[in-house]
Amino acid sequence: MKRVFPFMGAISLIAALCLPSCQAVSSNETDDVVYLNVYNSADYINEEADYYEENPLSGNAGLLAEFERYCQEEYGTTVIVNYSTFDTNETMLSELKTGKASYDLVCPSDYVIQKMIREDMIEPFDEGSTPNYDQYVSPFVYEKMSEIEINGEKGLVNDYARGYMWGTLGLLYNNNLTTLSTKKFSITPEEMDEDMTDWASLWDDKYHNLLSIKDSVRDTYAAGILYTYTDDFQLDGKEFEGLATLKEKHDDGTYDDDTYNKKVTEIFNMCDDITLNRVGDNLKKLKENSFGFEVDSGKTDMIVGNKFAINLAWSGDAAYSMDNLDEFIESGTIEGEEVDTTTTNYANLKYVLPETGANIWFDGWVMPKGANKVWASRFVDFFSTPEYTAENMEYIGYTPVIAGDAILDLVQSWYDERYVEEEVDDEGNVIVEGGMDYDALDKDNPEFEEEYYTKDISYFFEGTLEEKEERDCEFYLSLESQGKQFDTQYPDKDILPRLAVMADFGGQNASMLLMWESVKNTVLPTWFYIVVAAGVLVVAGFIVSYYVRKAVVKNRRKARKEARKQA
Amino acid sequence: MSMKSNDIQEQSFQPKEILLEGIEVVKDEKESKKRVRGIHRPKTNSKALLKSLSLPFALFLILFVLFPILFIVFYAFTDANGFFTFNAFISFFTNTVKLNVLLISVLIGVLNTVLCLLITFPLAYLLANPKINKNYMLVMLFIMPMWINFVLRTGALRDLLTIILSAFGTTTGEHPLFCTMVGMVINYIPFTILPLYSTMLKLDKSQIEAARDLGCNPVKTFTKSIIPQAMPGIVSASMMVFMPTISSYVISDTLSEGKIMLFGNSIYLSFSQSDWNGGSFMSLIMLIIIFIVMFATRKFENAGSERGVSAW
Numbered sequence: 001m002k003r004v005f006p007f008m009g010a011i012s013l014i015a016a017l018c019l020p021s022c023q024a025v026s027s028n029e030t031d032d033v034v035y036l037n038v039y040n041s042a043d044y045i046n047e048e049a050d051y052y053e054e055n056p057l058s059g060n061a062g063l064l065a066e067f068e069r070y071c072q073e074e075y076g077t078t079v080i081v082n083y084s085t086f087d088t089n090e091t092m093l094s095e096l097k098t099g100k101a102s103y104d105l106v107c108p109s110d111y112v113i114q115k116m117i118r119e120d121m122i123e124p125f126d127e128g129s130t131p132n133y134d135q136y137v138s139p140f141v142y143e144k145m146s147e148i149e150i151n152g153e154k155g156l157v158n159d160y161a162r163g164y165m166w167g168t169l170g171l172l173y174n175n176n177l178t179t180l181s182t183k184k185f186s187i188t189p190e191e192m193d194e195d196m197t198d199w200a201s202l203w204d205d206k207y208h209n210l211l212s213i214k215d216s217v218r219d220t221y222a223a224g225i226l227y228t229y230t231d232d233f234q235l236d237g238k239e240f241e242g243l244a245t246l247k248e249k250h251d252d253g254t255y256d257d258d259t260y261n262k263k264v265t266e267i268f269n270m271c272d273d274i275t276l277n278r279v280g281d282n283l284k285k286l287k288e289n290s291f292g293f294e295v296d297s298g299k300t301d302m303i304v305g306n307k308f309a310i311n312l313a314w315s316g317d318a319a320y321s322m323d324n325l326d327e328f329i330e331s332g333t334i335e336g337e338e339v340d341t342t343t344t345n346y347a348n349l350k351y352v353l354p355e356t357g358a359n360i361w362f363d364g365w366v367m368p369k370g371a372n373k374v375w376a377s378r379f380v381d382f383f384s385t386p387e388y389t390a391e392n393m394e395y396i397g398y399t400p401v402i403a404g405d406a407i408l409d410l411v412q413s414w415y416d417e418r419y420v421e422e423e424v425d426d427e428g429n430v431i432v433e434g435g436m437d438y439d440a441l442d443k444d445n446p447e448f449e450e451e452y453y454t455k456d457i458s459y460f461f462e463g464t465l466e467e468k469e470e471r472d473c474e475f476y477l478s479l480e481s482q483g484k485q486f487d488t489q490y491p492d493k494d495i496l497p498r499l500a501v502m503a504d505f506g507g508q509n510a511s512m513l514l515m516w517e518s519v520k521n522t523v524l525p526t527w528f529y530i531v532v533a534a535g536v537l538v539v540a541g542f543i544v545s546y547y548v549r550k551a552v553v554k555n556r557r558k559a560r561k562e563a564r565k566q567a
Numbered sequence: 568m569s570m571k572s573n574d575i576q577e578q579s580f581q582p583k584e585i586l587l588e589g590i591e592v593v594k595d596e597k598e599s600k601k602r603v604r605g606i607h608r609p610k611t612n613s614k615a616l617l618k619s620l621s622l623p624f625a626l627f628l629i630l631f632v633l634f635p636i637l638f639i640v641f642y643a644f645t646d647a648n649g650f651f652t653f654n655a656f657i658s659f660f661t662n663t664v665k666l667n668v669l670l671i672s673v674l675i676g677v678l679n680t681v682l683c684l685l686i687t688f689p690l691a692y693l694l695a696n697p698k699i700n701k702n703y704m705l706v707m708l709f710i711m712p713m714w715i716n717f718v719l720r721t722g723a724l725r726d727l728l729t730i731i732l733s734a735f736g737t738t739t740g741e742h743p744l745f746c747t748m749v750g751m752v753i754n755y756i757p758f759t760i761l762p763l764y765s766t767m768l769k770l771d772k773s774q775i776e777a778a779r780d781l782g783c784n785p786v787k788t789f790t791k792s793i794i795p796q797a798m799p800g801i802v803s804a805s806m807m808v809f810m811p812t813i814s815s816y817v818i819s820d821t822l823s824e825g826k827i828m829l830f831g832n833s834i835y836l837s838f839s840q841s842d843w844n845g846g847s848f849m850s851l852i853m854l855i856i857i858f859i860v861m862f863a864t865r866k867f868e869n870a871g872s873e874r875g876v877s878a879w
Binding site: 093182209212290293532 | 662664665667668670671674729730732733736737738739740741743820821823824825826827828832833836837839840841842843
């Protein structure tokens, strides 16, 4: 019995693992209570009780609590959101695949959405089930999403997913190199500003040990391929125009925006074996030239700026670093001590999308099979309301795909130079009303250009604003804010054609992983391997000879004993 | 002169005391066993009771040791659909990158073990000397870092190394191996100091004395008397360092700035890219190495337990 028990247990457990799990549908509606299971990245939704108080029924605070209240009011239904978070898309995916849990809504990245659609893991949204989203989603992001091809078909992503946040992958750099702990670099800020518009600078000896890259295959591969195919190249006997040539032809008008973007996206998504080899070789060189790999520590290291000066970064992280640096500098003045710029040396962070191309990404809500579609759609729609999205954006720091007046108000209040802060006296009376003072600056004034510049982001808000005719999306910004938070969150209009979405690698995933491992692998000099092999042989020889000698001695003893016995 | 003679007196008295104590202890044990068996408990009942007492532990072992191992074996020899295959086996042994990662891990493991032993051996010897270390406090001080979460310690060490290396005009990113080894040694020293310290406490001083008296120079005394006596401690200390180093993940990742990949990192990479079968096979390799090491050091372990030293 004792022997049988563990064996049986193992079999039953393995069987349980292999069989499709027969879990009960978790989002059941009993007694008018709806349980909605939502699975999202960590720190990716407003859960602060400062905004909306905790709902005692569910324990949720922030916008989640507000959603529950809204459902009660609007539909008379008690909804309880079971909100949980994941670290990486990959862990989430394997959890969904093994059927360990079932969710009504998940928020993965673009390439995972693609994979899920291809593997038939998710349900499409019903048409018209998210009216707010349909009205307020930015036309720019919507179009980017619809361009993704799945099994040769375009537009599927918009049937299966509703966008949530979007951003870019570029270079976050600190052009004040005096904050570094090693003071041996003498690159001027202007020189660096110029160099950073080119991916090749990462491979440049000048920045040896000054840059940090992402410890994740997809992101570092993006930098690698953009560098590898800068010049014209051959692949399978076919000639391709490199990214630099494409840019020239786009600049002189040979290619229009669409053609240019298509060509950049095509190159960006190459992952055949030959390309993998080429990029892999370049990434090995990049590793040699870099300070190191990181995924999480980079954004805080950049604030202090003592370890390295260039970081391959996601736009959200870049904005996070800049915000924290600003707070850091401000807090220095608030606490009575004025910041003396001669003794206190702060990093000067900027974010740039290099000229030959960069990556654009988005995360979106999807409904796994068996989800409660009605309430999942309502959840998505609630979070697509511009007013709530603005509160969400304020908290998370990433850029939502939702446009609309509330978002424009918020962004203007953050960045536009003409925005006037609300002033309140001690009794709570408003002295100066907050809002835009459109006459504060005159852009026709010749002095304007010395301190300010304008930037139009109507591409993002097109068609989502209520006062369509009156409201323009032109921002008046100070020259100092170039490359700062606003540029990070909303790239310039003329950058857009060179932003490409990176598709799922599909069948090349395994080869990609092998390439990545060989990049991360440390190769030792050949003589070292010979020494190690010799050492192992010597040790093995000793051990063998020890046992052989032992056996010989034993045999002799035996023989002697037998001889004695016989005698 | 007087000092010397005092020394000799002290040391020559000690063995007798130890011997006497030992005999007394043994006598006590024997008597108590007799008492328990003979008078207080009926034989049949006690056996059943003892067996039932071991049940929770057996359950624990089955649930948390046996099952996970079975899962690893199961995944190591199946494909993504759960069918039996040798794919993971073949792809591991034909992949030079993975073999190289394993080799580097083993080398770093050996290097770390040697460094830890070199540093802690004299330290433990001194700490075990009652003249230098009057109480247990000093030993505790060396073990204290273990009470702080080691991820935090490693993070702090990274910043400390940045400051130290900047004095030499360089950064942690330029010396990944150096920084990793510093982190490894600092993290694993507490694991070596305890077993070595407890063997050093039990060193037979009379044997060392005899070696000296019979004409051994200090070097020979060390190699022929102290090292053989301390062997169980050395072996268990090495075991505490070698295997965890190979599979360690955070230290190499943080301090080498991701530039040195150890076997643990490689396993993690496989699992994070949902290659469960490849990852499981590599975990199985780890298990096999553990078994080999345990098998090879079995002799010393037995000797150690006789002397009252185990891998604590």
